[in-house]
Amino acid sequence: KCGVSEIGQELLLESVTKVQYLNAASLASKTAKPLDRLPIPKLRLDSEDLGSGPPSELTLDESFLPKKCRNGNLETTLMQREKLNVSTAYKTRYILKTNQCLIENFYKVLKISDWNAVASNMIELMEPNFDYLHSHLNFQKHVSVGRVDQEIEYEDCDNIQESLKEIKKSFQSPSFISSTPNNSFNALTSKISSSPKVDSKVDSFLESFERTAGENVSDYNLLLNNSMIMLSNIDIQEEVPRNKSSETQNAIEGFTNESQNSPIPDLDEIKTKLDQEEFSQKNPIITEARKAGILNQIEEINLQLLEAMTQQKPIVLKVRKIKSWHDCTMSNDVLSPKETNIEMKSISFGNKLSEKTFTIVTVVLCEIYKMLQRNLTCTKRELYYRDVELFKSQVNVNKALDTICSMLNVQEFELGIFSSSKGLVAGDLKVIIENETFDCSTTTQMIPQNPSAIKNFETNANYVLIVEKDTVFQRLISDNIFQRIEDRIILITAKGYPDVNTRIFLKKMSSILKLPMYIIVDADPHGFEIMCTYKFGSMMKVRNSEQLAVPSIEWIGIHPSDIEGQDIVKCCLSEADLKKVDELLQRPYINCLMQLFNYNQ
């Protein structure tokens, strides 16, 4: 909708051009394996766009083509295919087969650094292949041409089947398997290569896939696309020699030299430009070691998914399940997840109900992976806007992030994801972030979006006062509270239920300044719950309670018990309020409060 930027067009053009060269190089080899010889029809560029063009000896083995498409007329073949309603399931099969080969070849042949740019175009580049393969695989099936079902028959079914067998064999060929197992890329490709061969199980898998994926097949392609992006991002330390014919080798070298001399813009330069344009903020928080650890975890997850795909195993993400307060306990005066009886929930692509969630999680995971690699950050909202059509709602992005944080056992800010802050702070406080200082004594400041990046605080305050509502906060300031009371104070509100940033901010203040902290909330169930969220943490973020909850916060003001016996007009609790009270009483921190206030029961 926004159009492709000039830089984007250049990247696209470059990757398309290079794939042309790649295919030309593969095709040039007479001894190449059948898969290498799979003819890849012209994409959108004419031969003159390719600079020196494909090698002159380029020929296609027409025995691969249906009889009616022979005579070297690939254009006719393409036109023929465009009419076909291609079975997306077969596309999937083809992606499974070719992603390893393509990625490997991409690396071997293209000495370029911006893998994202290339990999994101892979699916599109492979489209003609899908159609091509489809015309082979589907020869006995009905295909829909417009509204009419037609049966397409080819005279050389046996030949095609033999060819397909060869293709299958080539995928299990040892030459695909790395000889240097320490190399992550090679380990990855060899795992895929050594997966059980594609056999009759594929058909049942595809049937179930077609059934379950249905209209959502684009999600599946998206998933695969993401997998490939992540695969292609893996850092490759060394090159593995392959048994290439000298002709192929020459063609590849010729291409490589050619590409180095070509007027195509420098990719690093483009990448820098993109960084400057797309993102304004670098992630200053996470250490390189931590980042590498998280990237490894994501790669491992991706690898498991790919293995599951190639082996026709269930494609499932396993996440630790914290569904109710029974899964939480108290540890060091804050909420923490129970370590026993851990239940895992499954997000399965094969499950019709969860495949959408699955897709969203993998897409978000892919975005996170790319951002971590480029050391960038964004807000949850920005993440949502990257694919509104897929995410549908901000809630889905938030849930996916929770899932990912649970899977990786990290906090959102470690992934470079921040929420918009809603908290406010005013009073005797200077906040030092990187080289900037925010002075809260002169004007009310928003809680920073990345409170984890705070380096230090400067204050002479005696204590911190947290209030529930923005209206109270504003009222206190307009009443000049800072002048009217003797103590120097820091005033904070999160405008209702505290957001994560405000809680991190308070935790940081608590650990650095060690000031007393007091909170005033409504003396109703919701006020109580808000207080508890500050003090003990929440169920949703129970894994991060240590970084979020501030148990030293003291609840002051009027407590419900203060009203008992007083001559005060009491408001009756509504049915919903009473329900809330019952629910609150089930929470693990109630005992802590009982002890604090010396209740016997």
Add this chain to the structure above:
DNA sequence: TACAGGGTCACGCAGCAGCT
């Protein structure tokens, strides 16, 4: 002033899939 939307919290029900 009304309404949509965005942040937080949670629960319950219906429908589907898998297992017995």
Add this chain to the structure above:
DNA sequence: AGCTGCTGCGTGACCCTGTA
């Protein structure tokens, strides 16, 4: 067929902001 588990969706509470 019935039970169980999982997920999506709806609901409802609180707090606000921004816009028509």
